[in-house]
Amino acid sequence: LFCVLYMKILYFHGFASSGTSGTVETLRNALPEDEIIAPDIPMSPAEALPMLRALCEQEQPDLIIGTSMGGMYAQQMFGYRRICVNPAFNMSKMGSLKTGVHKYHNRRQDNAKEFRVTKDTMHEYAQMERLQFKGITAFDKENCIGLFGINDKVVNTYDVFRKYYPNAIRFEGEHQLNDKVIRKVLLPLIKERFR
Numbered sequence: 001l002f003c004v005l006y007m008k009i010l011y012f013h014g015f016a017s018s019g020t021s022g023t024v025e026t027l028r029n030a031l032p033e034d035e036i037i038a039p040d041i042p043m044s045p046a047e048a049l050p051m052l053r054a055l056c057e058q059e060q061p062d063l064i065i066g067t068s069m070g071g072m073y074a075q076q077m078f079g080y081r082r083i084c085v086n087p088a089f090n091m092s093k094m095g096s097l098k099t100g101v102h103k104y105h106n107r108r109q110d111n112a113k114e115f116r117v118t119k120d121t122m123h124e125y126a127q128m129e130r131l132q133f134k135g136i137t138a139f140d141k142e143n144c145i146g147l148f149g150i151n152d153k154v155v156n157t158y159d160v161f162r163k164y165y166p167n168a169i170r171f172e173g174e175h176q177l178n179d180k181v182i183r184k185v186l187l188p189l190i191k192e193r194f195r
Helices: 022-030 045-059 069-075 119-131 138-143 158-164 179-194
Strands: 008-012 035-037 063-067 082-085 100-103 114-117 144-149 168-171
Touching: 008 022, 008 045, 008 069, 022 035, 022 179, 045 069, 045 119, 063 069, 063 179, 069 082, 082 179, 114 119, 138 144, 144 158, 144 179, 158 168, 168 179
Parallel strands: 008 035, 008 063, 063 082, 082 144, 144 168
Antiparallel strands: 100 114
């Protein structure tokens, strides 16, 4: 008997980013035998949540990894194994979510360069946040892991995560994932817990 190492991984990016972020590239280089699917997430939670749930249903991933806003969405993909990195459970209260026009950090598949945040967008986030932990099962408690950077100055949701899930790990790092954290923290965790 041989062990099948191939995994299908869904990656959910952070706010104002895209499926072409540096993190995706690093993951693809580090895990060449795996399939990494990284969609561009719509700015509106009312669009994003159903789209991501449908994608999970269609792809049946072995693992979902989400960072920041993507970590907040990953947490809500109940029934799948997932890693939430510095999840932004309080998007509606974050300084970066201001009304107006913002630029994307990375190239998007639709070639959009900027997006608009309206009062309705803020309201959608606030509404979703009130319901984001409804539906957690015993499977989820066992198979959803939170990674939290000790020097994260953007989001601090370790205590919120711990209220719902037992597996929260602090790591030496900041808000955004970098190559060092991916190699020293994320990849060993994938190998240890999810292979």
